[in-house]
Amino acid sequence: MKMNWIKLLVVLMILTLAEISLGEGMSTKEPLWKQLSQAYGFILGQKASLALIEERFPDLATDAKNARFSFDATALGESMKGVKGELSKLLGDKWPQYEKQMADQIDKLMEEQDFNRQQAVAFLQAVRQRAKGAMPEFILSTLLSVHPRLAENPGLELSSGWKQTFRTKGHPKAKGVDLSISFPASWSRREGHRPNIIQFFQSGAGYGPIMCNLMVKDIPLPRGHKLSKKELQEFFQPNVLKDIVPEGGTFIDAKSIVLEGAPAGMLISDQTTHRLDISLKMRMTQFITIHGKSMIFVQFMVAKGPNSDESLDQLQEKYLPTYRAIANTLVLNDKYK
Numbered sequence: 636m637k638m639n640w641i642k643l644l645v646v647l648m649i650l651t652l653a654e655i656s657l658g659e660g661m662s663t664k665e666p667l668w669k670q671l672s673q674a675y676g677f678i679l680g681q682k683a684s685l686a687l688i689e690e691r692f693p694d695l696a697t698d699a700k701n702a703r704f705s706f707d708a709t710a711l712g713e714s715m716k717g718v719k720g721e722l723s724k725l726l727g728d729k730w731p732q733y734e735k736q737m738a739d740q741i742d743k744l745m746e747e748q749d750f751n752r753q754q755a756v757a758f759l760q761a762v763r764q765r766a767k768g769a770m771p772e773f774i775l776s777t778l779l780s781v782h783p784r785l786a787e788n789p790g791l792e793l794s795s796g797w798k799q800t801f802r803t804k805g806h807p808k809a810k811g812v813d814l815s816i817s818f819p820a821s822w823s824r825r826e827g828h829r830p831n832i833i834q835f836f837q838s839g840a841g842y843g844p845i846m847c848n849l850m851v852k853d854i855p856l857p858r859g860h861k862l863s864k865k866e867l868q869e870f871f872q873p874n875v876l877k878d879i880v881p882e883g884g885t886f887i888d889a890k891s892i893v894l895e896g897a898p899a900g901m902l903i904s905d906q907t908t909h910r911l912d913i914s915l916k917m918r919m920t921q922f923i924t925i926h927g928k929s930m931i932f933v934q935f936m937v938a939k940g941p942n943s944d945e946s947l948d949q950l951q952e953k954y955l956p957t958y959r960a961i962a963n964t965l966v967l968n969d970k971y972k
Contacts, residue, residue: 674777717781779821780840790957792819817964850932871900899924
């Protein structure tokens with residue numbers, strides 16, 4: 636009987652992996668330079684507004700300087716160099732002219748500003764709150780996505796407290812599972828297109844190399860049956876997980892791990908995905924656990940493009956600590972009721 640359950644779980648996993656393709660991450664997005672331009676204009680406007688407050692209200696000059704410092708000293712303030720650097724690369728020879736146009740537009744806007752002391756004080760408070768992340772979400776994610784150190788190590792962004800937490804409670808695709816999991820604040824998120832994908836995340840404000848699916852699938856267990864800890868431990872053995880890689884995939888590694896105090900597994904495999912005229916080799920790293928009658932997947936994917944200098948092994952070594960950091964934030968909320 637035990638082996639029947641293990642075989643059932645293996646079949647369920649194979650069918651799940653067969654559903655995944657790079658196509659889940661393909662969506663129409665505005666050009667990156669436009670998103671960066673909005674963030675650049677936001678910060679330029681803030682700097683100009685603080686300078687204007689210093690000029691018009693000398694008694695608020697110290698407060699304005701302190702507000703500016705409180706923002707510039709954060710990762711958000713440090714990201715301005717990254718924004719300028721990325722825009723310069725994307726716009727090439729057009730960047731100097733574009734930079735001047737932006738500065739001229741901000742100057743003109745400032746000349747038209749009419750505000751009183753009370754409004755100036757309120758703006759200074761707003762800047763101090765922005766330093767803590769209280770700003771439009773797309774501006775926050777864009778700024779953090781181009782921070783030099785955080786872009787190279789997204790796990791550092793998470794550990795530094797710049798995070799977003801997603802909860803599945805009440806989500807129709809969660810099949811009754813109430814879990815929470817945290818991701819770097821710069822990662823974009825949207826509903827999954829496919830039936831079992833609850834949420835799709837992507838690093839770099841939706842332009843980065845790491846993609847992640849959060850999935851839950853039902854296990855067709857008989858009423859009242861509960862998989863024992865021993866059965867779960869047997870299922871999450873590396874030799875069993877290895878058999879889960881679907882046809883056409885390449886097994887890389889598998890490990891027995893623990894998530895939320897329960898047996899779990901980590902499975903790494905390669906797949907070549909095809910969509911329209913695009914063919915990419917993809918490294919998938921999955922963290923899998925079982926809770927009640929549900930199998931939970933946190934699936935990370937990174938693809939090697941035709942012009943990429945980094946191999947899949949290099950990308951795996953670079954981003955595995957981030958995968959682990961995110962998976963380690965998984966919380967099954969109904970365990971604590």
